[in-house]
Each structure stands twice: as C-alpha cells, then as structure tokens.
C-alpha cells in the first residue's frame with residue numbers, strides 16, 4: 001500500500017539550511033499482558049491504523065508504505081521508519097520531527113492493551129544541524145529529562161550516556177536506557193554514514209542526468225542495497241526530487257536504510273535488528289553497506305542483550321580496509337546489556353561531501369542547545385575506552 005508524497009506533506013519540510021539526516025530512535029519493549037486479557041498474544045499488533053497514526057501525528061510523521069510478515073509490521077514513514085512487534089515498538093524519525101512527543105500516546109495505547117513497560121532505549125548520533133531541532137530535542141539533556149519523566153521509575157532508573165571520543169564531538173553517540181528487568185537476547189546494529197561518495201549519492205536523485213534512477217526499486221538494485229542481506233523482503237520509497245527509504249523484513253529480523261543524498265549534508269543510515277549474529281559475518285555486512293555509499297565517515301553502534309560472549313566478539317571484529325578506527329567504546333548497560341560503539345574515517349577519502357556552509361558548531365566543536373548553552377552531560381558510568389589506530 002503506497003501513498004503519494006502529496007498525500008503526506010502539504011508543503012516541503014526541507015529546511016533552508018539542509019535536511020537533518022541523523023535519526024532519533026526510540027525502542028520501547030513491553031512485558032506480557034495477563035493471559036486472560038490477550039489470549040492470542042497479539043499485543044501491540046492489535047493496534048488499528050488509526051491508533052498508530054495517532055502517535056505518529058504527535059511525532060510529526062506519516063506512514064507512506066507498509067510491509068508485514070507473521071512476526072511483525074514494518075512501516076516506511078515520511079521521516080524514517082516504524083516497526084511494531086507484539087511486545088516492542090521501534091520508532092525512528094529524522095529531520096525536525098518531535099519523536100519524544102509520541103511517548104505518552106504509545107504508553108496510553110499499551111496500557112489499554114494491559115502491556116506493562118519492560119524497558120526503553122533511546123539513541124541518536126550528533127545532529128548535523130543541532131540548532132534547527134525543536135523542543136524537546138534541543139539538547140540531549142532536554143531529551144533525557146523528558147525520558148526520565150516517563151521511564152525514570154523503572155528498576156534500573158534512567159541511564160544516559162554520551163559515548164565516543166570527546167575530541168571528535170561530531171561523532172558522539174547518545175544513548176538513554178532504563179529497564180525493569182534483564183531483556184531477552186537481541187542484537188541491534190545502527191550505522192550512520194556521512195560524506196557519501198558523489199557518484200553513489202547520485203543514484204538517489206530521481207531522474208538526474210548523473211546516474212539517477214526513476215523508481216525506488218531501481219535505486220534498491222543500482223545502489224547494491226538489495227544485496228546487503230539478500231534474504232530480506234524489501235519495501236522501498238523514493239522522495240522527490242531526491243532521498244530514499246527502505247525497510248527489509250525476514251522472520252523476526254528487520255533492516256532499514258534512509259538516504260539524504262544532497263551534497264553538503266549527505267547522510268545514510270543502516271540498521272538491522274533481531275539479526276542472528278551466527279548467520280551474518282559482521283565485517284562482511286559492514287563492507288556490503290559501505291560499498292553502497294562509500295562515505296568519508298561512519299559509526300557503528302551495536303547493542304547486545306543476552307548471550308554476550310559470542311555477540312561481543314562478533315561486534316568488535318570489524319575489518320574495514322581503507323578506514324581508520326577513531327575510537328572503540330564498550331559501555332555496559334543495566335540488565336546485562338552491552339553497547340559497542342566504533343567510529344571510522346576514510347584513510348584516503350574519495351569524493352568527500354563538503355559540510356553545509358552554515359556553522360552549526362561553536363569553536364570547540366561542542367553541540368549547543370537552541371539557547372546556545374553547551375551540552376553538558378555527566379551521567380556516564382562504567383565506560384571502557386579502547387583506542388585503536390588502524391583497523392585493516
């Protein structure tokens with residue numbers, strides 16, 4: 001089922017300074033409802049389209065396409081993606097969306113289904129245009145205070161981390177996590193890429209003379225996206241005049257890609273969740289993603305719950321020739337979780353996309369709030385930083 005863009009947007013949301021590609025990502029997991037309330041165990045999948053729209057409206061995004069299987073429902077949104085499992089909702093939105101405003105409605109709907117909150121995870125990279133973000137996303141401290149208002153009462157309390165090398169403030173990874181009890185085993189990989197190669201980015205401009213494609217299907221194939229995990233069934237969407245989003249589904253596993261190809265603020269993200277680490281070679285997967293975009297910089301955040309031993313080895317084994325690993329951080333999360341964060345820079349960048357001429361950073365490179373205060377986070381705990389020079 002597909003809608004035209006005209007149905008989704010009254011006017012172009014493009015900012016005069018550039019489109020914020022970096023997504024905000026919220027994952028809320030619920031425990032079982034009492035068996036007499038939900039004997040079939042449908043959980044959140046019982047939500048109607050109208051109910052789903054009611055929380056997406058609050059975040060300021062709309063469904064443009066849908067693909068489902070027996071295990072979950074996936075939606076491509078005007079701004080990124082939504083995945084609805086029986087006991088989990090993953091909402092990822094970019095641009096100037098107000099993702100966190102959707103929380104009260106999601107919790108209200110879950111309460112109507114008698115689903116208690118088990119855990120929450122919020123994550124994002126460092127915005128390219130932080131001063132363009134509206135409340136409640138003007139700073140990480142603002143986001144954390146909203147999240148604590150809803151989830152700070154879970155057993156672990158609210159835990160916020162800004163990981164990465166503080167000498168590279170544009171490559172920091174922001175995470176909030178709270179849980180009632182240890183989670184089911186699950187691996188999530190989130191990859192953010194900037195400075196896309198100009199020729200690779202051209203694929204995502206509709207009908208451009210420099211190698212653009214005429215449809216999302218063509219973009220999926222020409223870019224190499226269809227070959228990243230070939231078993232994935234793909235639902236893709238192309239934007240006018242440029243931009244691309246897709247969701248892939250295979251059993252319980254989901255993948256999603258979003259591309260902002262405009263020079264100056266080009267960005268692409270790749271994510272895969274509920275993937276079985278035993279069936280995918282981590283560094284091969286990363287290489288296949290990189291081959292689609294050839295970015296000048298990228299980061300990978302892998303979050304692991306349960307079965308840490310193998311998954312941890314899996315997540316730190318990246319071998320990506322021609323990229324230098326800037327830093328590798330391992331962060332323990334409450335409830336037996338582990339976050340492994342790595343950021344990389346091309347050793348010899350090919351076509352490096354220049355940044356926007358707008359200076360959204362102060363001289364020290366610190367992200368600033370809308371009011372211009374420096375973002376100051378002091379909740380970091382139990383952080384292990386391992387420096388690596390070159391990973392080849």
Ligand SMILES: C[S@+](CC[C@H](N)C(=O)[O-])C[C@H]1O[C@@H](n2cnc3c(N)ncnc32)[C@H](O)[C@@H]1O
Pocket residue numbers: 005009011012013014019020021022023078079080093094095239240241242243244245258259260261262267268269
């Ligand atoms: C929604 S898509 C992909 C989002 C993803 N998070 C990203 O930025 O990589 C964003 C791309 O589509 C383009 N685009 C075109 N029309 C758009 C619209 N009405 N709303 C959002 N993006 C639009 C943007 O300029 C950008 O290149």
